[in-house]
Amino acid sequence: MTTEQLYEELNYVNHSREKRLYYAHLMQDNPNLVPKLLKILFMVDDKISPRAAWVFEFMCNDNIDTIIPYLDYFTKNMHKVHLDSAVRPVAKICEFLAKSYTSKTTNNIKKGLTEAHKERIIEVCFDYMINDEKIAPKAYSMNTLFLFGKDYDWVHPELTLILERDFQMQSSGFKARARHILKKIKAA
Structure with missing residues (x-):
């Protein structure tokens, strides 16, 4: 999945726990997507940035160790x-x-x-x-x-x-x- 495809996918993330968990698990199952998620999170003026943040939060809550390679x-x-x-x-x-x-x-x-x-x-x-x-x-x-x-x-x-x-x-x-x-x- 490209950064652009992930960006489009994040349009489907909403406040529901179910959606956030679904995408958090997608990140954990596909660690190569995490840098792309972070790139979107740090597009700080974009309306999709918060959705990436929600997914990253749920990912970290589920397994905090998944953040370690990206701490810097x-x-x-x-x-x-x-x-x-x-x-x-x-x-x-x-x-x-x-x-x-x-x-x-x-x-x-x-x-x-x-x-x-x-x-x-x-x-x-x-x-x-x-x-x-x-x-x-x-x-x-x-x-x-x-x-x-x-x-x-x-x-x-x-x-x-x-x-x-x-x-x-x-x-x-x-x-x-x-x-x-x-x-x-x-x-x-």
Whole structure:
């Protein structure tokens, strides 16, 4: 399947779990399609870009190891994504990576995720926190920053500062997640 054919296929992806899973499994069964999917995901001004992001998120959720060969490309380009419906899955993938990396069990993400990858993820998550993003990317970013903050002394104080500063101006969903994260930071 060419990039153009995959692009056309992504027209059939919608918000349904069934469609997203179908295409996520298609990617896993045909790893040669993943670079093409990422190319479409990073066509950041295109209306199909979010659909590629949804599929990539489901693929990573199903098996996080499938991202390993593409960590460099993904982390170097994720900051370019700006359409709301594409930002959310990118933030979610960052959270998947953080959870996997900080889990107590041995896994391939711990070997594959480099310092440079983590620094890029931290940077994009702080961008999501301070920019005018919707609650979901901010919530995923809070958790990602909390998890990676265990390895970086400066992350928790910066995150605390942002959460406390923005607390009153944000939605009830943001406030609930912020309270939860602040409590975890204080306990850490």
